[in-house]
Amino acid sequence: MASHWAHFYQKSYQERLKLVATFAGLTPEQLADLKTDNREIFDHLIENYLADYPLPEGVVTNLKINGQSYVVPLVTEEPSVIAAANNGSQLLASGEGILGKVDQRLLGGQVILKDVSNVQKLQRLIVNQQVKLLKIADQSHPQILKHGGGAKSLTLRSLNAHFWSVDLLVDPGEAMGANLINTMLEALADEFRSLGCQVTMAILSNAADQSLVQVVGKVPVSRLSRAKMAGQEVAQRISDASQVAQIDPYRAVTHNKGIMNGVDAVVMATGNDWRAVESAVHAFAVKDGQYRGLSTWQLKGEFLVGQMTLPLPIGVVGGATSVLSMAMVNKKIIGINHVSELMQVAAGIGLAQNLAALKALVTEGIQKGHMSLQMRSLAMANGATEAELPMVVKRLRKIDHPNSTTVAKILNELRK
Ligand SMILES: CC(C)(COP(=O)([O-])OP(=O)([O-])OC[C@H]1O[C@@H](n2cnc3c(N)ncnc32)[C@H](O)[C@@H]1OP(=O)([O-])[O-])[C@@H](O)C(=O)NCCC(=O)NCCSC(=O)C[C@@](C)(O)CC(=O)[O-]
Numbered sequence: 296m297a298s299h300w301a302h303f304y305q306k307s308y309q310e311r312l313k314l315v316a317t318f319a320g321l322t323p324e325q326l327a328d329l330k331t332d333n334r335e336i337f338d339h340l341i342e343n344y345l346a347d348y349p350l351p352e353g354v355v356t357n358l359k360i361n362g363q364s365y366v367v368p369l370v371t372e373e374p375s376v377i378a379a380a381n382n383g384s385q386l387l388a389s390g391e392g393i394l395g396k397v398d399q400r401l402l403g404g405q406v407i408l409k410d411v412s413n414v415q416k417l418q419r420l421i422v423n424q425q426v427k428l429l430k431i432a433d434q435s436h437p438q439i440l441k442h443g444g445g446a447k448s449l450t451l452r453s454l455n456a457h458f459w460s461v462d463l464l465v466d467p468g469e470a471m472g473a474n475l476i477n478t479m480l481e482a483l484a485d486e487f488r489s490l491g492c493q494v495t496m497a498i499l500s501n502a503a504d505q506s507l508v509q510v511v512g513k514v515p516v517s518r519l520s521r522a523k524m525a526g527q528e529v530a531q532r533i534s535d536a537s538q539v540a541q542i543d544p545y546r547a548v549t550h551n552k553g554i555m556n557g558v559d560a561v562v563m564a565t566g567n568d569w570r571a572v573e574s575a576v577h578a579f580a581v582k583d584g585q586y587r588g589l590s591t592w593q594l595k596g597e598f599l600v601g602q603m604t605l606p607l608p609i610g611v612v613g614g615a616t617s618v619l620s621m622a623m624v625n626k627k628i629i630g631i632n633h634v635s636e637l638m639q640v641a642a643g644i645g646l647a648q649n650l651a652a653l654k655a656l657v658t659e660g661i662q663k664g665h666m667s668l669q670m671r672s673l674a675m676a677n678g679a680t681e682a683e684l685p686m687v688v689k690r691l692r693k694i695d696h697p698n699s700t701t702v703a704k705i706l707n708e709l710r711k
């Protein structure tokens with residue numbers, strides 16, 4: 296990680312802005328985008344527009360994937376998430392960094408049929424007229440062919456005695472593809488209606504289990520030592536925590552929430568559909584019938600090795616990724632042009648977040664780090680001014696379990 300990023304969080308706001316703008320080569324207009332309201336765009340983006348709802352955006356400055364370093368914007372309202380992602384990224388970068396890969400990106404969708412009169416006949420038609428049917432899909436959205444994508448396969452699947460699903464797989468190019476596949480599915484639905492089928496509906500599936508990203512991270516055990524705990528012991532305890540998330544759904548849910556603290560923050564920052572991502576990820580977590588942690592950590596000799604596979608229905612073009620000026624600025628800061636790279640960056644941030652969370656949990660506990668960063672929020676929520684923050688936070692850090700009453704007492708003393 297280049298030295299000018301070191302202790303980024305200890306620099307002033309202006310210094311941080313200047314460093315990121317210079318690093319990403321932002322134009323003056325793009326730099327201005329980091330601070331303007333968006334009424335004229337948002338009034339056309341959603342219905343009944345009323346106001347902007349700004350959320351904080353920070354950056355992780357030291358993510359290393361496949362030997363490349365990234366500065367990654369994260370949008371989140373939760374204190375300590377960005378600190379954790381920085382912490383985990385730094386630990387992973389101290390080893391060989393993260394290795395990532397995306398084998399294929401296909402988005403799925405379905406035309407739901409009811410009470411098919413002759414299943415064998417329909418099955419034969421779908422097989423024998425596959426080329427014609429895929430052409431109907433492509434012709435409904437010809438632009439996608441220009442971008443190297445298109446409809447790839449159509450198969451029939453029984454759901455129960457009454458319902459069938461005609462499953463379509465589409466290569467959406469660099470887009471997430473929901474709008475484009477829905478257009479294709481509605482064209483196919485019309486075709487099946489013309490063949491005498493009862494069509495219930497046509498809609499994409501957010502399962503995205505044909506758009507998987509895999510990340511593997513290795514941390515030298517020596518980097519994990521903490522206070523009185525040797526690195527080997529911390530590594531073993533992280534591995535134990537990982538095993539618990541595999542056997543207990545009750546734990547797995549929070550283990551995965553920690554991962555999604557990072558993933559969602561990148562998905563939001565790049566204008567992607569985080570509801571689609573959340574649906575896909577949690578469905579994938581229960582793919583074998585039991586809800587399990589999405590990542591595993593194992594002690595292998597001198598390294599703690601983490602691995603994770605995630606479905607990520609996201610894009611780098613289309614939808615809000617091409618409408619929100621901040622999404623475009625953030626894609627420039629990350630420096631990505633291909634969606635497979637963005638998938639690896641988002642998953643890498645999720646793995647880093649998970650490592651930092653587990654390390655905190657199995658050593659000093661989550662509250663020490665979390666609450667020390669939460670102090671500013673607690674102070675501001677209870678009336679501390681910008682000028683009073685440093686003194687209030689300094690005093691809060693010396694108190695066990697501070698609360699709003701503690702803040703009121705400190706402010707009373709300061710304001711006498
Ligand atoms: C909070 C830390 C990082 C402190 O960690 P620490 O080791 O006490 O602090 P440190 O001063 O030694 O800093 C270590 C590194 O953390 C980063 N770091 C440190 N401070 C900052 C900061 N202010 N801003 C940005 N980055 C920061 C930074 O990279 C720093 O390296 P340095 O630059 O000093 O060489 C650690 O305790 C941690 O990672 N905790 C996990 C916090 C977390 O996961 N928060 C999410 C909310 S809790 C949750 O929802 C997830 C969870 C826990 O439920 C998931 C689960 O159950 O699995």
Ligand SMILES: NC(=O)C1=CN([C@@H]2O[C@H](COP(=O)(O)OP(=O)(O)OC[C@H]3O[C@@H](n4cnc5c(N)ncnc54)[C@H](OP(=O)(O)O)[C@@H]3O)[C@@H](O)[C@H]2O)C=CC1
Nearest residue numbers: 438442468469470471472473474475568571612613614615
């Ligand atoms: N998750 C869900 O369940 C649903 C999500 N959505 C929303 O749909 C949106 C995503 O759908 P999507 O189809 O991506 O949206 P868009 O239709 O906005 O984006 C796809 C379009 O991007 C253009 N494009 C430019 N370059 C490329 C490229 N390299 N590869 C592919 N397309 C390219 C193409 O149009 P052209 O060639 O004309 O430029 C293409 O048709 C999101 O806003 C999402 O919230 C909608 C319904 C449901």
